[in-house]
Amino acid sequence: MLSVEGLTLEYGAVRAIDDVSFKVNEGELFSIVGPNGAGKTSMFNVLTGLTPATSGQVRLDGEVISGLPPHGVAQRGIARSFQNLALFSNSTVLENAMAGRHRLMQRGLFAGMCFWGPAKREEIAHRARVEEILDFLDIDHYRHSVVTELPYGLQKRVELARALATEPRLLLVDEPAAGLNLEETEDIARFLLDVVSEWGATVVLIEHDMGMVMDISDRVLVLDFGRLVGVGTPAEIVKNERVAAAYLGEEVI
Structure with a gap:
């Protein structure tokens, strides 16, 4: 490979x-x-x-x-996680993981801003997949927590979740x-x-x-x-x- x-x-x-x-x-x-x-x-x-x-x-x-x-x-x-955490520190666990879906999104900027029709359906589908990843890593109950509020070990899982979100x-x-x-x-x-x-x-x-x-x-x-x-x-x-x-x-x- x-x-x-x-x-x-x-x-x-x-x-x-x-x-x-x-x-x-x-x-x-x-x-x-x-x-x-x-x-x-x-x-x-x-x-x-x-x-x-x-x-x-x-x-x-x-x-x-x-x-x-x-x-x-x-x-x-190809995706990676980093030795020194490279998370978006002021964002939530869910938002960090959703950032990994960026390469998979098909809708343009204006459709996303309007958040209706196909863009809304796409966002919902990606959100569902990210929820599966958070559940897999057992951090789903922290989805709305800002990452800097989490212990270091959980932040490591968020880093892994973002990488996995790229499929x-x-x-x-x-x-x-x-x-x-x-x-x-x-x-x-x-x-x-x-x-x-x-x-x-x-x-x-x-x-x-x-x-x-x-x-x-x-x-x-x-x-x-x-x-x-x-x-x-x-x-x-x-x-x-x-x-x-x-x-x-x-x-x-």
């Missing part, structure tokens, strides 16, 4: 991503892990068009998408368990598994909680200083000496 070929991202003399290639299969929960500064979020920024790659290509179903702007990437069915085929999730307690982490893990099994989406996950990664991932890719040092099933990764060296701070050859 997703093919990354020889991807390199340079900031001056620094290579945030160094000639990385990998593939993600449809219906897979694929995780990217590595120490801080390994290039994980930089990878997401390139995949979603926020940062242009220095070289290499990204393909989705065979189509080259590297070089597309973020809205072009989103139109092709992605490929969902990129950046450290959803960061700052969460054990129960909240288990909930996020369950939601991601359900997104794959029930919603039919493919998930690429960045996460530091290795217990969660090893429990739910089909395959794991390990980065260290922008370089790929290992990719395989969780069982293969834990036995990989190059991966162990990267995490222990030893030199990786």
Whole structure:
């Protein structure tokens, strides 16, 4: 489904991503892990068009998408959540999630302003779908709460809800368990598994909680200083000496 070929991202003399290639299969929960500064979020920024790659290509179903702007990437069915929350802080949970429906709306500005006929029916249909998403994430009873009034763990779910509202085929999730307690982490893990099994989406996950990664991932890719040092099933990764060296701070050859 997703093919990354020889991807390199340079900031001056620094290579945030160094000639990385990998593939993600449809219906897979694929995780990217590595120490801080390994290039994980930089990878997401390139995949979603926020940062242009220095070289290499990204393909989705065979189509080259590297070089597309973020809205072009989103139109092709890729959505993401952010490591640092990027919510509309003065808006409600429902309004934040509805923002994710923007790419799917067909009616123009003036029809929306008048809010009648087809535009009204479209808004009602999108609202119904968003209500399903909020119910799925168990935050439907917070729909009218301003997001800044919610605990951090619930704000993480709102971020995920907005991404799901775009109806992605490929969902990129950046450290959803960061700052969460054990129960909240288990909930996020369950939601991601359900997104794959029930919603039919493919998930690429960045996460530091290795217990969660090893429990739910089909395959794991390990980065260290922008370089790929290992990719395989969780069982293969834990036995990989190059991966162990990267995490222990030893030199990786």
